[in-house]
Amino acid sequence: MKLLRYRAGKEVLPGLLDNSGIIRDLSGHVPDITGAVLNDAVLARLAALDPSELPQVEGKPDLAPCVGQCGKFLGIGLNYTDHAEEMGMALPEHPILFLKATSSITGPNDDVVLPRGSVATDWEVELGVVIGTAAKYVSEEEALEHVAGYCVVNDVSERDYQTKLTGQWTKGKSCDTFGPIGPWLVTRDEVPDPQKLWLACDVNGVRRQTGSTSRMVFTVAQIISHLSQLMTLHPGDVIATGTPPGVGMGAKPKPVYLKSGDVMQLEIEGLGVQTQNVRSDSR
Structure with a gap:
């Protein structure tokens, strides 16, 4: 479904x-x-x-985030071998965990708003995992049984906030509108192997990211099992599982970041497409 x-x-x-x-x-x-x-x-x-x-919904309604009342919005960093290579960083020994504020969550086609003073806002197409049943101390073998389904996530990141404001990555990951989710939640029966999906992100019609979940350092099952040793994963929690290469920060010869007027389009095989216009915060 x-x-x-x-x-x-x-x-x-x-x-x-x-x-x-x-x-x-x-x-x-x-x-x-x-x-x-x-x-x-x-x-x-x-x-x-x-x-x-079932009643047909007329027209083309605006889509909200595909899951509501999210309790935890968890992110995994440097989880693609080719992304780590482009960033010149060593592969992690354990999954790198950061938090995104749940207030960053928006619909799949809502505007992404650049916060005041932003100079380094970046795109990141990611496979989102939505928990369906509580997971605590689960093994890798049983981990996927706790998944309700999968979705597209744009882990929008302000790199200066992330790396230069001192402290955790959370600062650059949690700005308002930095967590588009959807367009839909595809139940796990329609995704027999989450490690065999292609991902892509275009900015202004130019392909910036292309990747495959087969290049993950830690699989979805390994991520869920690892996190469940640290905390209970509750129904409705969302995990963004990392991004493939092609982020703006890794562009050569110099980084390329989002500006007002840009358009992002993200897609994951079988999980749909999301599109966001970028604008500056006018408040």
Whole structure:
């Protein structure tokens, strides 16, 4: 299934994308797409519905983040071998963990807003993992059983904030609008192997990133298992699993960063496309 959330006036409603690309309203069956409905039992109930009998959503509504009420937004750094090479950094011994504030989460096609003083805002297409059932001390072998599904994440990063403001990467990762998620949450039954997906990111129509999840240093299963030794992963938590090469910071002969008026388009095989316009903060 491809689950989603869409805006109807001041409301955000749950939906499903059918095989014809039509959005169907799920509000008669679940109140929202959150951790509370991402367990296997509820997902099986939704999967048993006949999409043609669900109300059709008219027009092209704005899409909200594909999962609501996210408790934790976790990021993994330097998790692609070829990305580490372009950055001139050694491969990590353990997954590098940072946090993105949940207030950075936006819809897949919402504007990315450059914060005041930003001079080094960068793009990062990433495979997002959404937890479906609580995971604590899980093995690699059972880790994927705790996944509800997968989505596209743009781990937008302000590199000066990340590297020069002293402290953790979180500062450069958590600005408002720096976490577009979606367009939909694709349930794990439609992604039999998360390590066999291609990813891409275009900026102003120019291909900047191309990669494959097969180049991950730590697999999705290894990441979930590792994190579950440190903390309980709860339903609705989102993990951004790292980015392939081609980020602006690694461009040669000098870095290239986002500016107002730029357009980003990100895609992951089978998980859909998201598009963001970049603008400066006018406040």
